[in-house]
Amino acid sequence: MVVYTSAKCGHCGASWANLSPNAQLTSFDTIGPPIIRCMYCSKDNVTEWKLPRDLNPIQKLIHINAKQVLGIILSFGFMGIGYGAFSEIYDPKTDNIILTLIFSLPFVFVGIKGLWNNLNQKSDLKYLEDKFDKNGGFIWSYEVYS
Ligand SMILES: [Zn+2]
Numbered sequence: 001m002v003v004y005t006s007a008k009c010g011h012c013g014a015s016w017a018n019l020s021p022n023a024q025l026t027s028f029d030t031i032g033p034p035i036i037r038c039m040y041c042s043k044d045n046v047t048e049w050k051l052p053r054d055l056n057p058i059q060k061l062i063h064i065n066a067k068q069v070l071g072i073i074l075s076f077g078f079m080g081i082g083y084g085a086f087s088e089i090y091d092p093k094t095d096n097i098i099l100t101l102i103f104s105l106p107f108v109f110v111g112i113k114g115l116w117n118n119l120n121q122k123s124d125l126k127y128l129e130d131k132f133d134k135n136g137g138f139i140w141s142y143e144v145y146s
Helices: 057-089 097-119 121-135
Strands: 035-037 044-046
Touching: 057 097, 057 121, 097 121
Parallel strands: none
Antiparallel strands: 035 044
């Protein structure tokens, strides 16, 4: 078993390049596959990441719940800014509604996108655990890196 620090196999040295789109929402600072099997040499690399279920209650609170709640609050914040910008700036008598929308809608979209990502975080974490179990205790390098 070799612990690697970059996106590289500790056995054969093959680099695994970019994160796969499947893994884009997984939080890779603490949460991630603890064992990555290299798709080139089929050897296991131990990482410093943990599966969501292996976090202790405090880590869970910080890395899952707090992040999610913060993300949701932030998302509503963005939607609020968008709405606020619209209602503050727009004057039906003088203003061009299209211009006002161009300014305020991006904030609303960012908010909705953020909300969507945060509400789907649970299923992304589940995806990681399911893959890990289905494979028999590891994640293939191509499943997190492409
Ligand atoms: Zn390898």
